[in-house]
Amino acid sequence: MRDNDSSARDGSPWWQSAVIYEIALISFQDSDADGKGDLIGLMSRIDYLKWLGVDAIWLTPIYKSPFRDLGYDISDYRAIDPAFGTLDEFDKLLAALHQAGIRLILDLVPNHTADDHEWFVESRSSPSSAKADWYIWADAAENGGPPTNWLSRFGGSAWEWCEARRQYYYHTFLVEQPDLNWRNPQLRSAIADVMRFWLDRGVDGFRVDASAVLIKDAHLRDNPANPDAQGKPPPQRQTPVFTDDRPETMQCIEFIRSVIDEYPERLLCGEVQGKTDRIGHFYGTERPRLHLPLNFALLDAPWNALSLQAAIDAYFNALPDGAWPVWVIGGHDKPRIASKIGEPQLRVLAMLLMTLRGTPFIYMGDEIGRKRVPIPPDQVQDPFERLVPGYGLCRDPERAPMRWDNTANGGFSDGRPWLPLDPAGSTNVTAQQNDDGSILMLFRALLRLRREHACLREGDYQPLRSQNDILAFERVYEGHHMLIVLNIADEPRKWPSQVSGRVLLSTYLDRASEAVAAASVLLRGNEGVILSRRAPG
Structure with missing residues (x-):
């Protein structure tokens, strides 16, 4: 590995x-x-x-x-x-x-399972078969209809009549997908x-x-x-x-x-x-x-x-x-x-x-x-x-x-x-592999950054107050702080906090290693930034 x-x-x-x-x-x-x-x-x-x-x-x-x-x-x-x-x-x-x-x-x-699984084939063959109780079977209601009002995810009753057993079987999903009896x-x-x-x-x-x-x-x-x-x-x-x-x-x-x-x-x-x-x-x-x-x-x-x-x-x-x-x-x-x-x-x-x-x-x-x-x-x-x-x-x-x-x-x-x-x-893979600014290249850069920094894999999560359309939090690991600020708007927004550090990655893929030492961080529309920063104080 x-x-x-x-x-x-x-x-x-x-x-x-x-x-x-x-x-x-x-x-x-x-x-x-x-x-x-x-x-x-x-x-x-x-x-x-x-x-x-x-x-x-x-x-x-x-x-x-x-x-x-x-x-x-x-x-x-x-x-x-x-x-x-x-x-x-x-x-x-x-x-x-x-x-x-x-x-x-x-x-x-x-x-x-599918209804052609050998387990179900045997189960439906007879109430006395070796696998008779491997699926969910029930007798008809007094009126001859389904035992309960339960509904299938795919519409209609979740019960299907089986003439061979003279009973209903239950299916959460398709009629051809009988439910197994986990009891x-x-x-x-x-x-x-x-x-x-x-x-x-x-x-x-x-x-x-x-x-x-x-x-x-x-x-x-x-x-x-x-x-x-x-x-x-x-x-x-x-x-x-x-x-x-x-x-x-x-x-x-x-x-x-x-x-x-x-x-x-x-x-x-x-x-x-x-x-x-x-x-x-x-x-x-x-x-x-x-x-x-x-x-x-x-x-x-x-x-x-x-x-x-x-x-x-x-x-x-x-x-x-x-x-x-x-x-x-x-x-x-x-x-x-x-x-x-x-x-x-x-x-x-x-x-x-x-x-x-x-x-x-x-x-x-x-x-x-x-x-x-x-x-x-x-x-x-x-x-x-x-x-x-x-x-x-x-x-x-x-x-x-x-x-x-x-x-x-x-x-x-x-x-x-x-x-x-x-x-x-x-959009396709080949075109994006040939475009240094593509979302595919961003995903790849994020995965690489996550591998390289224990702070992103193992660090504590410390929430910050989201404001001005910016979602923000920190990851902290052995004294190393990473600040993540994410602009959820398509217009520029300012993160109003003192920041000192450097940009590890921007969603625009164009700010790596940029130094930041200011009373606020300006984010472009639809921009997220990961900053490696010195511990407060």
């Missing part, structure tokens, strides 16, 4: 110093002209990942799947989908990543064996999908109506008290963590649910749970200095003692932040992300300022948009293939891409 590996340097876990880069493999790089990214394609881009400076990648599911929902409908946990490659190619990719100093995190999908110890053991299969191959951890919904109410109580449902899609018309974030879910996460802890230096991060003040319980106190519950506060907060200041403060205050923070600015299920705030402010967000205390996660394409890609209605792949249309929640615009260059297919594929790319002439 790289010589800046924190676990080797100071005993702290490697992920506390890492920058983690999410890749939807199907959209990263195609090698065989079928229009879908694959393992060999990813291997051909390792030099790019190393050049950018990321420490680990997280792959969305690569397992065998009918691919109705970006591979989150898994039909074999121990096989690579043929569209992506083979186990042998996976092993070669993992070795090449490790040789380059990059760790690999896989998606773990423990809540549900069954044999099922838990089977998931543990799946984890060990990949951990034994050398993967560096898992991101747990849908970790907040692993257990549903044992009494099958109906969910109440959501009083704020007006204008929301049908699945949000209930308050999911009895289906989401049940207390017993924490025991499931603790079990998953116990398997991870059998292996040294492995990371468990996860998709969580609820408001900021709920995130603390996903870490665990007496019994460990997730190392890094993913935090989307920077994505969800209104984009102004006061709201950001409040969101950051609320998050830090919600963390249990000893918990390590984590910050996420994009993902395969989240709207592109550049479409919300624009590229000039995305540069400011990049600086904020890389200077806050905690582990940054970025999603492929964030580093080139990618916005949502328009998807014609006849090319929509997202099952949510097809089943619950008209709410502007289609996720395909985030999942469109990477644009590496300005050719018709963007250097992604020699065939027709599975989803449309942004139009030719749009």
Whole structure:
């Protein structure tokens, strides 16, 4: 691994110093002209990942799947989908990543399988089958209808009738994605064996999908109506008290963590649910749970200095003692932040992300300022948009293939891409690598600065009062102070405090080493600055 590996340097876990880069493999790089990214394609881009400076990648599911929902409908946990490659190619990719100093995190999908998984085929065959209780089954209500009023995330009832068993099965998501029964110890053991299969191959951890919904109410109580449902899609018309974030879910996460802890230096991060003040319980106190519950506060907060200041403060205050923070600015299920705030402010967000205390996660394409890609209605792949249309929640615009260059297919594929790319002439990697002032070069400079300065990786976070549209804070480590001032306006603003030091980096990439000794700091519109300064007094 790289010589800046924190676990080797100071005993702290490697992920506390890492920058983690999410890749939807199907959209990263195609090698065989079928229009879908694959393992060999990813291997051909390792030099790019190393050049950018990321420490680990997280792959969305690569397992065998009918691919109705970006591979989150898994039909074999121990096989690579043929569209992506083979186990042998996976092993070669993992070795090449490790040789380059990059760790690999896989998606773990423990809540549900595809309906053609052998476990479900056996479970639905008979109430007396060996795996009869591996999924969530219930008898019909007195009127013959579904057992409860629970709703699927993809619209309609979350219960589907199975004639072979004369019972309903539960599905949080698609009807073809039956939920596993985490109350069954044999099922838990089977998931543990799946984890060990990949951990034994050398993967560096898992991101747990849908970790907040692993257990549903044992009494099958109906969910109440959501009083704020007006204008929301049908699945949000209930308050999911009895289906989401049940207390017993924490025991499931603790079990998953116990398997991870059998292996040294492995990371468990996860998709969580609820408001900021709920995130603390996903870490665990007496019994460990997730190392890094993913935090989307920077994505969800209104984009102004006061709201950001409040969101950051609320998050830090919600963390249990000893918990390590984590910050996420994009993902395969989240709207592109550049479409919300624009590229000039995305540069400011990049600086904020890389200077806050905690582990940054970025999603492929964030580093080139990618916005949502328009998807014609006849090319929509997202099952949510097809089943619950008209709410502007289609996720395909985030999942469109990477644009590496300005050719018709963007250097992604020699065939027709599975989803449309942004139009030719749009932002792309090659053009930005040749532009010293591009946002890609800013991301790279920020990652390099973070590696070079322990203050940014390990230093304490000390908030300052945000004012005049400027978000400001300090990082402090062993007497070294770094001041971060970020202008959230598109007009010049003044930071009204005495500063003495030098500029390490500006989001404009043109002020490095500039000396500052003044009663205030003038920032251009959309400018953020990192200053190394002498300690007060």
